[in-house]
Amino acid sequence: MSCSKWVPTAAGRVSARLATTAAIVALAGGMAMAATPSDHGHTVGTLDRIDTKEHRLVLGTDAAEGDSLGQGAPIDIYYDGTTTISGSSAKAATDLKVGDRLMVKTTEARNRISAKSVQWLPDTTPGQGWGRYVHGTISEMVDRTQVFMVAQAGTNIRYRIGHDQGTKVLALDGSPMTFAQLKTGDDVDIAYRLVxxxxxxxxxxxxxxSGGG
Known part of the structure; x- marks a missing residue:
C-alpha cells in the first residue's frame, strides 16, 4: 500500500502566509481594542484654557529655565462625564476658571491623556503670574534661615523657598496647617512672591x- 506525500504548491504557500498574516492582524487588533488606559499619576499646573467643544483642558505646567521659573509647554487633558471635580464651588469642568491652580489625576491610552479627577488647589491666587508657582518635593528644611528646599517635580532642580509670618500652609482640602507640620518628602505646591x-x-x-497623611 503506497502512501503519497503532500507537497504544498506555491499558491498554497502564499495562501498559508496570507492566513497567518490575517490571524496576526486580527490578534493585534483585538489586543488594541482590549487595551485599557494606564495610570499616569497626577499633573499639577495652571489652567490656561477650556475647550468645551473638544472636552479638553489646556494645562500650563511650570518650566525651569536656569535659575528662573516660567510657563512650561501646555498639556492637553481630556475630560468626560466620569471626570470628578472637587475642591471648589466648581461642579463641572466648565465651571473652572482660567488661572485656577489644579491637580489632575490622569490616565493615558494611545497617547491621549484623560482626566479621572480634577482637584482645585487652594493656593490659587487671583492675578498670580506665570512663574510664581512651584510644585515639587521638600528636600530639606533649613529652620535657622527660615527657608526650605524644594526639588521641582519633573526636573529635580532644587529651589530655595523662604517663608515668613504671612506664609499660609494648607492641606489639600483647604484646611489650615502649621509650618511645623511640613516634613521632608512632602509633595507640595507653592504660590510665592519675591521679597x-x-x-x-x-x-x-x-x-x-510623606507620612501618608
Whole structure:
C-alpha cells in the first residue's frame, strides 16, 4: 500500500502566509481594542484654557529655565462625564476658571491623556503670574534661615523657598496647617512672591504627605 506525500504548491504557500498574516492582524487588533488606559499619576499646573467643544483642558505646567521659573509647554487633558471635580464651588469642568491652580489625576491610552479627577488647589491666587508657582518635593528644611528646599517635580532642580509670618500652609482640602507640620518628602505646591529677590511662599499646599497623611 503506497502512501503519497503532500507537497504544498506555491499558491498554497502564499495562501498559508496570507492566513497567518490575517490571524496576526486580527490578534493585534483585538489586543488594541482590549487595551485599557494606564495610570499616569497626577499633573499639577495652571489652567490656561477650556475647550468645551473638544472636552479638553489646556494645562500650563511650570518650566525651569536656569535659575528662573516660567510657563512650561501646555498639556492637553481630556475630560468626560466620569471626570470628578472637587475642591471648589466648581461642579463641572466648565465651571473652572482660567488661572485656577489644579491637580489632575490622569490616565493615558494611545497617547491621549484623560482626566479621572480634577482637584482645585487652594493656593490659587487671583492675578498670580506665570512663574510664581512651584510644585515639587521638600528636600530639606533649613529652620535657622527660615527657608526650605524644594526639588521641582519633573526636573529635580532644587529651589530655595523662604517663608515668613504671612506664609499660609494648607492641606489639600483647604484646611489650615502649621509650618511645623511640613516634613521632608512632602509633595507640595507653592504660590510665592519675591521679597528682596528671594522666592517667599505666600501659600504652601500639601498635595500629599510623606507620612501618608
Amino acid at each position: 528682596n529677590n528671594v522666592r517667599t511662599a505666600t501659600k504652601v499646599v500639601v498635595v500629599s504627605s
